[in-house]
Amino acid sequence: xxxxxxxxxxxxxxxxxGHSLPIAMALANGGFAGEIIVATTTPALxxxxxxxxxxLIGSRIEHVELRPxxxxxxxxxxxxxxxxxxxxxxxxxxxxFFRGLDILVVAEKTSLILKSRYGLDKLxxxxxxxxxxxxxxxxxxxxxxxxxVLCSGRKIRERLISEAGVAPEAITIVGYPKFxxxxxxxxxxxxxxxxxxxxxxxxPSPHLSSWYRHGIDVLDKFVDEPRYGMIFAPHVMLFxxxxxxxxxxxxxxxxxTIPQRFLRGDNxxxxxxxRASTDMTYTLGSDIYLxxxxxxxxxxxxxxxxxxxxxxxxxxxxxxxxxxxxxxxEVIVHPDxxxxxxxxxxxxxxxxYRAVQEEMFAESFDxxxxxxxxxxxxxxxxxxxxxxxxxxxxxxxxx
Numbered sequence: 001x002x003x004x005x006x007x008x009x010x011x012x013x014x015x016x017x018g019h020s021l022p023i024a025m026a027l028a029n030g031g032f033a034g035e036i037i038v039a040t041t042t043p044a045l046x047x048x049x050x051x052x053x054x055x056l057i058g059s060r061i062e063h064v065e066l067r068p069x070x071x072x073x074x075x076x077x078x079x080x081x082x083x084x085x086x087x088x089x090x091x092x093x094x095x096x097f098f099r100g101l102d103i104l105v106v107a108e109k110t111s112l113i114l115k116s117r118y119g120l121d122k123l124x125x126x127x128x129x130x131x132x133x134x135x136x137x138x139x140x141x142x143x144x145x146x147x148x149v150l151c152s153g154r155k156i157r158e159r160l161i162s163e164a165g166v167a168p169e170a171i172t173i174v175g176y177p178k179f180x181x182x183x184x185x186x187x188x189x190x191x192x193x194x195x196x197x198x199x200x201x202x203x204p205s206p207h208l209s210s211w212y213r214h215g216i217d218v219l220d221k222f223v224d225e226p227r228y229g230m231i232f233a234p235h236v237m238l239f240x241x242x243x244x245x246x247x248x249x250x251x252x253x254x255x256x257t258i259p260q261r262f263l264r265g266d267n268x269x270x271x272x273x274x275r276a277s278t279d280m281t282y283t284l285g286s287d288i289y290l291x292x293x294x295x296x297x298x299x300x301x302x303x304x305x306x307x308x309x310x311x312x313x314x315x316x317x318x319x320x321x322x323x324x325x326x327x328x329x330e331v332i333v334h335p336d337x338x339x340x341x342x343x344x345x346x347x348x349x350x351x352x353y354r355a356v357q358e359e360m361f362a363e364s365f366d367x368x369x370x371x372x373x374x375x376x377x378x379x380x381x382x383x384x385x386x387x388x389x390x391x392x393x394x395x396x397x398x399x
Contacts, residue, residue, distance in 0.1 A: 133295025
């Protein structure tokens with residue numbers, strides 16, 4: 001009987017696809033002898049999977065669209081504006097699909113409900129994670145519920161062991177498969193009339209984000225600014241629902257709307273959640289990063305450049321591993337400090353922060369000549385062989 005490995009994409013947005021779909025593609029291109037199934041739960045996810053994987057879908061990779069029941073669709077119509085009801089209900093409505101897999105590969109933790117709620121103990125679940133950020137929620141005890149965890153670098157591994165209680169042998173460092181998709185991606189200039197493009201990338205979590213308290217004031221600093229332009233590309237979940245609810249610290253807030261006065265100039269670009277917000281288009285195509293808690297800053301550090309962080313909630317962050325990324329640039333507490341921070345960002349980057357950024361990148365991403373997706377695929381193959389005593393030799397491209 002052939003091993004059946006499933007890759008699940010179950011989210012409101014497409015931003016997690018780049019973290020695990022390249023692994024499915026590496027398995028397929030490497031001649032994996034078993035079945036590879038990619039499951040999606042929305043039309044947008046299905047479209048993005050087909051766009052990235054191309055002809056592999058339908059040839060070496062089977063695509064399955066998981067659907068909710070009629071009852072679940074009705075419940076989601078009531079609750080979906082506030083909580084991800086569709087995302088949770090999809091598991092109950094498709095248990096037979098999940099029972100038919102040997103291994104499920106996911107980029108999020110919600111899928112652990114298959115074990116904790118629905119008793120699928122024989123299903124091995126591998127976590128690829130999504131991002132290399134520092135927030136404590138990425139290292140909570142839930143991570144120890146996975147059968148294996150793939151992570152990007154030694155910083156992540158060490159915190160998974162010390163904080164989440166993950167067994168060292170249940171972790172493999174594989175690099176960052178999303179970088180494989182961006183390897184040949186050119187940097188695009190979106191604001192050619194300005195000298196520097198600033199990427200403002202606020203997080204959705206109300207207790208961490210700069211948006212709710214200071215976002216409009218930040219935008220005001222760029223109106224008719226001749227030198228600096230702004231690319232406003234927040235975390236894709238900031239404007240996804242009418243309200244933002246967070247679970248790590250129970251908070252609720254409303255993102256609101258973008259005032260029309262900001263939409264008239266040629267030095268400001270707004271993207272509230274297109275594909276470009278998820279595929280490193282803006283992190284590659286901007287000159288300065290302005291943010292708070294988003295892990296996208298680590299993708300920005302693929303090419304070290306000036307960073308500024310807005311501590312709107314006035315955290316005592318120094319020495320806190322959850323704010324390690326704030327060591328990559330100047331930290332300010334109010335938008336009134338932004339013009340001065342922008343003026344000195346270039347010099348401070350060269351004299352103080354470039355070396356820090358290079359160190360942070362090295363501890364977060366173990367990048368080698370072998371593509372990360374191939375390394376991750378090899379780790380999954382090794383895991384699969386450990387679960388099945390008789391398994392044909394599996395060849396992976398690049399090994």
